[in-house]
Amino acid sequence: MGITIKGKNGGGFEIVVSAQTAFSELKESLINKLRKNKDFFAGTDAKLVFSGKEMTTAQKRDIKRLLKMEYDITKVTFCGELSKPDSQVAVKQGQAKESIASVSDEIQLVSKNHFNAKSVFVAHTLRSGQRVECAGDVVILGDVNVGAEVIAGGSVAVMGTLRGLVHAGANGRNDVVIAATQLLPGQLRISGKIAMFPENKQALEPEIAEFKEGSVVIRPLRARRTKR
Amino acid sequence: MQNVIVVTSGKGGVGKTTTVANLGAGLVESGKKVVLIDTDIGLRNLDVVLGLENRIVYDLVDVVEGTCRLKQALIKDKRFDGLFLIPAAQTRDKMAVNPEQMKKLVEELEEEFDYIIIDCPAGIEQGFKNAIAGAKSAIVVTVPEVSAVRDADRIIGLLSANGIDDCCLLVNRLRPDLVKRGDMLALDDMLDILGVNLIGVVPEDENIIRSSNFGEPIVTNLKSIAGKAYRNVIVRILGDNVPLLDMEEGNKFGARLKKLFSGK
Numbered sequence: 001m002g003i004t005i006k007g008k009n010g011g012g013f014e015i016v017v018s019a020q021t022a023f024s025e026l027k028e029s030l031i032n033k034l035r036k037n038k039d040f041f042a043g044t045d046a047k048l049v050f051s052g053k054e055m056t057t058a059q060k061r062d063i064k065r066l067l068k069m070e071y072d073i074t075k076v077t078f079c080g081e082l083s084k085p086d087s088q089v090a091v092k093q094g095q096a097k098e099s100i101a102s103v104s105d106e107i108q109l110v111s112k113n114h115f116n117a118k119s120v121f122v123a124h125t126l127r128s129g130q131r132v133e134c135a136g137d138v139v140i141l142g143d144v145n146v147g148a149e150v151i152a153g154g155s156v157a158v159m160g161t162l163r164g165l166v167h168a169g170a171n172g173r174n175d176v177v178i179a180a181t182q183l184l185p186g187q188l189r190i191s192g193k194i195a196m197f198p199e200n201k202q203a204l205e206p207e208i209a210e211f212k213e214g215s216v217v218i219r220p221l222r223a224r225r226t227k228r
Numbered sequence: 229m230q231n232v233i234v235v236t237s238g239k240g241g242v243g244k245t246t247t248v249a250n251l252g253a254g255l256v257e258s259g260k261k262v263v264l265i266d267t268d269i270g271l272r273n274l275d276v277v278l279g280l281e282n283r284i285v286y287d288l289v290d291v292v293e294g295t296c297r298l299k300q301a302l303i304k305d306k307r308f309d310g311l312f313l314i315p316a317a318q319t320r321d322k323m324a325v326n327p328e329q330m331k332k333l334v335e336e337l338e339e340e341f342d343y344i345i346i347d348c349p350a351g352i353e354q355g356f357k358n359a360i361a362g363a364k365s366a367i368v369v370t371v372p373e374v375s376a377v378r379d380a381d382r383i384i385g386l387l388s389a390n391g392i393d394d395c396c397l398l399v400n401r402l403r404p405d406l407v408k409r410g411d412m413l414a415l416d417d418m419l420d421i422l423g424v425n426l427i428g429v430v431p432e433d434e435n436i437i438r439s440s441n442f443g444e445p446i447v448t449n450l451k452s453i454a455g456k457a458y459r460n461v462i463v464r465i466l467g468d469n470v471p472l473l474d475m476e477e478g479n480k481f482g483a484r485l486k487k488l489f490s491g492k
Binding site: 125127128129130143145146147161163 | 378379381382384385386388420421423
């Protein structure tokens, strides 16, 4: 795995990173490729666009710093850079036991080639810093703690407390759901859209979140039967 | 708890070094032979907290580099019979030692000592990797703060990924009064998130400040509630059960005493 540098029409280069590449490997490959072609990339005219791998803000900062200091390249962008969200929307309690979280932000969708597993079953709690990626569905038998991440092309079910980050339908599918015994995330992501939750959201029963007509709707897992 | 214990946390300043010093001083009272290793190279503190800084001749880096024999770097604590310290180096950094060297050192020390307690630096980089290299059990120290718990969770995950599953939690600097007011995380919430066994709770105690500055481990102070808590942790390490301290008790008594003497 590594990186491929493609020339783009209209100047600049696209650096395609295989999503399976670890960040440290990416840095090393980048340094090697740049060193070998120093003259080619020198100067502030070079525009670099990174694509193919979702990187954290810290990682992007690291890359930008490296490119500026070593090669004086300042025009660096990453595919799908988020603009500052202008409105965080709270989850509204609908009348019929449904809550609606309006969706305000977007995040880069992951390409279908990113994943290599069809479905994943994790038989333990995901701790902070642990990340699970899968093209299909993911089931976690345990909690997803804050700082843990689940990125799935399909749906995600957490048989425990969901406090961390889950992105279902991460490659564009929106016929996906996120369910948890206790749904208490700070934010949920479905199919590239981000929905925020209030601090004081309660989790009194198992809940399921899905995408309905542009909103993320939360409802109890077990449908209530109304008495006639 | 096994015989090689690493005391770690992720977060800095939660009480790892204090814990190591006190566990060492307390364990030898039960007749065990204990060696403490400071792996915080470049920022050594364990020697200070034990009051042994003036006795340092050789350190951990000298040992792994072969500059001295292991025996020469072992500082015998004259107050606590059976307690030894291998201090860290102050003028080097954490790259001066690697996990392989630590494993070898621990193996050598196991032949002579009943317990090896390793003081881990904050963070998850080389210092952490060195500290956990030879360890068989871990005590994760945390304070009742959201950020500390977050870091503790990360650490527990990393310990598990590195084969150390015998892991328990020590909650330090608890303030029962703040917990009651809802300003501080409660024990149950922390255990709910972290999902590991509790080896002890050490309440906030201002006597710790003096004990650190003067190099006198608090376990020797029979009036201190933190000292009592550490002594209980040692009992649990040795395999016995003892209920958690009623921290309210200490506060109530102190408050009553204060009232009595203030003549109100």
